[in-house]
Amino acid sequence: MTLSHAKAGEVVDISPLGAGLESAKTTTLVKTDALQIVRLVLQAGRSLPNHSAAGILTVQCLEGRVQFNCLGESHELSPGQLLHLPHAEPHSVECLESASLLLTIISDPSGKRPLNAIDEASDESFPASDPPAWNAGKRT
Template sequence: MALNHAKSGEVIDVRPLGPALADARTTTLVKAEHLEVLRLVLPAGKAIAEHRVPGPITVHCLEGRFAFSALGEERELEAGRMLHLEAGEPHALRGIEDASLLVTLVLGKG
């Protein structure tokens, strides 16, 4: 089954999910040659082990709260807060509250 990703110029709703967050799943919103944008759903207590991505990333908390570990520090992000990392930086995430995040990955030379 093919996944539907937004087409160029299409409007995408990234507002908080509110009550629907509890049943939501991570979804890739945009997938292009050099760009991927996803809504990452991170339940309270769930952890994503340390990993790296080849390009720069941004992580924007849409709702809830989570911990982001990188560069030797753990930072808490809540709704409206965002950070970025340069390519290849190891990082890990941990849900403090049920949260959804807008993650943007640069996949190559764009």
């Protein structure tokens, strides 16, 4: 059976699962070329080893508690807390008590890595030798 994802304009319920949390499974809610939204369900004591996602990632704790390890730090996430990671940033998760998390992965459908500030500056439409169009603090 093929799992259907939410269509544009369709309302998706992401309320806490409560008593149904222990029997719930991870579900992809929305999937397009550039966006994927997943309700990740983890049972207490389970973990996800170090891995990365092909895109910018947000993680929102809907219920339960997890230890989220990324960027050289450990963060305990509880309901109502959210964090984000840059493109393809390695991370791991330890589930402290059964939890559901809302993951949002934003990717570039062309397969190109998103620009960082340095790449973006080098992609500007004027050559580096051109002076800026404004003079900070100077009146002519």
